[in-house]
Amino acid sequence: MKYISETENINSMNKIIPKGKLLIVGGHEDKGEVIGENLTIHRKKKSKSHFEILGALISKIERAHHVIEIIASASSIPVEMEKLYIRSFKREGFTQVGIIRVENKKDAKNPLSIKRVQGAHAVFFTGGLIESALYKGRIKMAKGFNLIKDIIVDTHFIKRGRFARLAHAVTLNPSCLGIGLEENTALIISDGNKAACMGSGMVVLIDGSKIGKTNIHKVNTTTPIVVENLKVSIIAEGSCYLLKERKFIP
Numbered sequence: 594m595k596y597i598s599e600t601e602n603i604n605s606m607n608k609i610i611p612k613g614k615l616l617i618v619g620g621h622e623d624k625g626e627v628i629g630e631n632l633t634i635h636r637k638k639k640s641k642s643h644f645e646i647l648g649a650l651i652s653k654i655e656r657a658h659h660v661i662e663i664i665a666s667a668s669s670i671p672v673e674m675e676k677l678y679i680r681s682f683k684r685e686g687f688t689q690v691g692i693i694r695v696e697n698k699k700d701a702k703n704p705l706s707i708k709r710v711q712g713a714h715a716v717f718f719t720g721g722l723i724e725s726a727l728y729k730g731r732i733k734m735a736k737g738f739n740l741i742k743d744i745i746v747d748t749h750f751i752k753r754g755r756f757a758r759l760a761h762a763v764t765l766n767p768s769c770l771g772i773g774l775e776e777n778t779a780l781i782i783s784d785g786n787k788a789a790c791m792g793s794g795m796v797v798l799i800d801g802s803k804i805g806k807t808n809i810h811k812v813n814t815t816t817p818i819v820v821e822n823l824k825v826s827i828i829a830e831g832s833c834y835l836l837k838e839r840k841f842i843p
Contacts, residue, residue: 619774771799
């Protein structure tokens with residue numbers, strides 16, 4: 594899976610056997626306290642809290658028995674984010690919450706960290722804050738954790754106007770499916786393929802498999818990028834999407 598900037602970019606593997614569910618959250622979920630922004634949003638559908646969405650992922654045993662690991666390397670303020678999520682998880686009854694620090698490739702290969710990930714019921718990656726990219730050279734992607742293949746994820750997608758950024762990333766990687774998640778919205782991916790939408794917002798899917806003409810590989814850093822035949826789909830709660838087949842299920 595490839596995440597843009599504030600999350601991680603995941604390399605593709607020839608064969609991946611899913612070992613669990615992957616939950617992707619769009620951002621600004623209700624953590625039980627106000628930090629930074631205090632928005633009044635009028636919606637037809639009530640927002641789900643972060644823990645309602647998380648409950649769909651790990652709800653078979655009591656919360657106190659769950660082992661949750663937090664990785665905040667995507668944030669520019671990781672220590673503050675770690676403290677915030679530890680408080681939020683513990684307030685909701687998740688008492689076994691740990692921190693895994695991943696700041697470089699050496700940290701990512703640390704046998705102790707790998708063992709902790711393998712033994713966790715859930716691993717939570719926090720987000721961060723960055724600018725949108727509209728021109729060549731603004732997107733940076735790096736190796737990550739091989740959680741799923743041929744996917745690019747961008748969060749806070751609607752509020753922060755990130756369509757151009759995700760379209761840019763998909764155009765650079767046309768074999769990948771772009772997933773843009775609105776805040777208070779999530780995808781639960783089962784068996785590495787079936788993505789079910791949850792929450793009060795939408796998920797925008799950008800398919801670059803049939804891209805036509807584009808100048809992305811020729812332009813300089815001051816020339817806008819153009820691209821032909823990007824396919825865009827929108828899903829919301831109650832609908833699903835098959836990632837490998839690129840097929841919408843209402």
